[in-house]
Amino acid sequence: MAVRVLIVDDEPGMHDSYRQAFRRPVDDGRPAAMTDRPDPEPGAGGGASAIDAPSELELVHVSQGLDAIAAVDAGLRAGTPFAVAFIDVRMPPGIDGKEAAARIRALDPDVNLVIVTGFSDFAPAEIARAAGPADKIFYIAKPLDGSEVVQTATALAQRWQSDRDLAETRRMLAEKVAQLEEQAIEIAANESRAVHLANHDTLTEAPNRLAFLHALGERVQTPGCFAVAMLDLDRFKLVNDTFGHFAGDELIRIVCARLTVQLGDEGFVARLAGDEFGLLMSVSGEDEAVMRCERLLRACSGSLSIFGQSVQNSASIGLMVADADHQHDPVDLMRRADLALNEAKRAGRGVVRAFDESMDETVRFRRRIETGLGAAMTNGELTLAYQPIFARGGLEIVAFEALLRWCSPDHGMISPAMFIPVAEESDLIHALGDWVVGEALEAVKRWPGQFVSVNFSPRQFRRQNFVAQLVAQVQRAGVSPRQLQIEITEGALADNAERAAETLYRLRQMGFRVALDDFGTGYSSLYNIRTFALDSLKIDRSFIDGMGRDRASAPIVHAIIHLGRALGLEVVAEGVENETQLQALRLAGCSHVQGYHLSQPLVGEDAVRLANGGIVVDPQAPCEVVSEAPGTGTHG
Numbered sequence: 001m002a003v004r005v006l007i008v009d010d011e012p013g014m015h016d017s018y019r020q021a022f023r024r025p026v027d028d029g030r031p032a033a034m035t036d037r038p039d040p041e042p043g044a045g046g047g048a049s050a051i052d053a054p055s056e057l058e059l060v061h062v063s064q065g066l067d068a069i070a071a072v073d074a075g076l077r078a079g080t081p082f083a084v085a086f087i088d089v090r091m092p093p094g095i096d097g098k099e100a101a102a103r104i105r106a107l108d109p110d111v112n113l114v115i116v117t118g119f120s121d122f123a124p125a126e127i128a129r130a131a132g133p134a135d136k137i138f139y140i141a142k143p144l145d146g147s148e149v150v151q152t153a154t155a156l157a158q159r160w161q162s163d164r165d166l167a168e169t170r171r172m173l174a175e176k177v178a179q180l181e182e183q184a185i186e187i188a189a190n191e192s193r194a195v196h197l198a199n200h201d202t203l204t205e206a207p208n209r210l211a212f213l214h215a216l217g218e219r220v221q222t223p224g225c226f227a228v229a230m231l232d233l234d235r236f237k238l239v240n241d242t243f244g245h246f247a248g249d250e251l252i253r254i255v256c257a258r259l260t261v262q263l264g265d266e267g268f269v270a271r272l273a274g275d276e277f278g279l280l281m282s283v284s285g286e287d288e289a290v291m292r293c294e295r296l297l298r299a300c301s302g303s304l305s306i307f308g309q310s311v312q313n314s315a316s317i318g319l320m321v322a323d324a325d326h327q328h329d330p331v332d333l334m335r336r337a338d339l340a341l342n343e344a345k346r347a348g349r350g351v352v353r354a355f356d357e358s359m360d361e362t363v364r365f366r367r368r369i370e371t372g373l374g375a376a377m378t379n380g381e382l383t384l385a386y387q388p389i390f391a392r393g394g395l396e397i398v399a400f401e402a403l404l405r406w407c408s409p410d411h412g413m414i415s416p417a418m419f420i421p422v423a424e425e426s427d428l429i430h431a432l433g434d435w436v437v438g439e440a441l442e443a444v445k446r447w448p449g450q451f452v453s454v455n456f457s458p459r460q461f462r463r464q465n466f467v468a469q470l471v472a473q474v475q476r477a478g479v480s481p482r483q484l485q486i487e488i489t490e491g492a493l494a495d496n497a498e499r500a501a502e503t504l505y506r507l508r509q510m511g512f513r514v515a516l517d518d519f520g521t522g523y524s525s526l527y528n529i530r531t532f533a534l535d536s537l538k539i540d541r542s543f544i545d546g547m548g549r550d551r552a553s554a555p556i557v558h559a560i561i562h563l564g565r566a567l568g569l570e571v572v573a574e575g576v577e578n579e580t581q582l583q584a585l586r587l588a589g590c591s592h593v594q595g596y597h598l599s600q601p602l603v604g605e606d607a608v609r610l611a612n613g614g615i616v617v618d619p620q621a622p623c624e625v626v627s628e629a630p631g632t633g634t635h636g
């Protein structure tokens with residue numbers, strides 16, 4: 001685009017002089033004003049005379065100051081401002097050059113003004129003051145020197161153009177910078193949002209596991225004793241199942257809020273998972289830590305109002321106190337607090353347990369058992385022992401209870417009380433249970449009329465298709481369901497009483513016998529007992545053991561015997577260890593007895609012999625055949 005030059009002069013002759021000057025050819029045949037311009041547009045001035053070619057310098061001629069101001073204004077409006085204005089000083093009758101320059105300057109701060117003076121009309125400083133800045137004001141004396149005019153115009157046009165280009169580049173840069181700044185702000189906002197999301201739990205807005213580990217990582221670097229605690233709600237699933245997930249969510253929020261308030265600014269509360277919270281607090285030692293945790297438990301236990309409903313809540317806490325004298329690893333601290341939490345849950349929930357080293361040892365032991373037990377089944381390390389169950393006060397053997405024995409090459413004899421709970425925490429219990437049933441069904445075939453009583457853990461009982469599997473097993477063994485008694489504890493019935501009742505009903509319908517084991521120690525309600533289809537109650541050994549020693553046991557035993565009778569159930573007293581107990585039970589009307597006093601659990605062959613009325617020399621010494629068993633012989 002052409003760069004525009006304004007000529008302001010009242011004398012027409014002067015305008016001719018300008019035209020003349022700009023039309024003067026130069027050596028290379030290009031117009032003077034274009035000598036340093038590369039690659040001119042074709043036709044823009046290829047001829048020697050086209051100096052004011054519109055594509056390079058466009059001359060605009062006016063003869064009065066006001067016209068000049070109007071032209072500048074119009075140029076600015078049209079986006080075609082002037083680069084240079086040559087202004088005559090004296091232009092009667094209109095305004096003079098100084099005023100014209102001042103007003104042009106007021107309109108356009110960028111235009112270069114060249115004041116053309118006849119003789120010293122004004123001092124340059126005076127004009128500069130009115131139409132500055134000084135670096136945009138120039139002076140040319142009359143009479144005009146054509147080449148000076150062209151040179152001045154060309155140089156100023158170039159400068160103006162490059163200033164404009166520079167300004168444009170600056171403007172674009174500034175725009176880019178502004179854009180980048182905006183993006184940076186957005187990225188920072190996104191980043192802090194992402195960081196927040198990554199570190200917070202969406203339900204409670206509390207810090208999450210990642211944040212907890214981070215806080216713990218910082219805490220282990222700072223001096224002083226502190227405690228890491230894991231809090232877990234007791235039976236949260238039940239709340240979800242009974243009141244719905246919204247209520248469950250609300251409960252989590254309430255608990256989180258209470259913990260946060262209780263722990264105050266110095267503590268740290270994080271939601272680690274579902275219903276599990278991580279707590280961090282400075283303490284002086286374990287006593288204080290336990291006390292504070294108990295206070296926390298109280299704060300979120302009891303009856304809570306959730307959506308207008310009253311929900312009973314309780315929680316357990318596992319605690320790990322990190323003393324100031326040792327280096328601690330955050331992950332290990334959490335692991336220990338977690339172990340302590342497991343112990344708290346096992347201890348009956350609603351309590352605080354602090355970590356101690358034995359918990360770690362327990363875990364190692366359990367892990368060894370778990371791996372060893374898998375191999376034990378295939379390696380033939382497992383056997384069943386059979387303990388007789390007597391009727392008629394010890395005169396008749398009606399059944400044998402199958403009791404699992406594990407002789408491990410590494411640990412020797414391991415009690416089922418030890419390994420069954422471990423198996424029950426994994427799927428091993430199912431394979432183990434299937435093996436026991438298979439063995440027991442083989443054993444029962446060798447007895448003349450007794451049935452076999454097999455223990456089932458709650459998890460086995462709740463297994464899908466439990467009844468169908470048993471049916472298939474007895475069919476495969478060719479044994480009648482009547483010959484198998486299922487012993488379950490109250491724990492198996494606790495979680496879902498309705499489903500348990502149905503399973504029991506189907507078991508009975510298929511012909512299996514059912515005994516409720518360890519009766520009196522669990523928490524099934526008496527009301528439920530009425531609705532469960534059962535054959536017998538087994539009074540827990542602890543009551544028989546306590547009969548002669550504490551005041552409560554004997555009445556409880558009596559009550560259970562009466563209850564059993566009222567419901568038409570057999571009642572088995574287990575763990576009978578002496579004659580006194582046996583006589584007392586007989587007097588109380590107990591229908592069945594079992595215990596070391598009558599017989600120890602026996603190896604398979606001895607059980608067969610005893611079942612057939614044969615001689616087991618000393619039933620209290622299971623592996624040796626020495627004397628006649630009680631309840632056999634003439635009465636058998």
Ligand code: C2E
Pocket residue numbers: 387402403404415416417420436454455456457517518541574575576577594595596597601
């Ligand atoms: P349980 O069902 O209460 O079995 C009775 C336990 O008391 C047996 O211990 C038995 O040996 C013992 N016992 C019997 N008479 C007396 C007595 O006069 N005095 C004393 N002090 N104890 C007596 P055991 O064999 O160590 O079994 C412990 C527990 O392991 C069983 O308790 C049962 O809950 C579980 N268990 C055993 N075998 C199996 C099994 O095959 N499957 C499942 N799921 N659990 C089993």
Ligand code: CA
Pocket residue numbers: 401455487517
């Ligand atoms: Ca039992």
Ligand code: CA
Pocket residue numbers: 517518538540541574
């Ligand atoms: Ca028992």
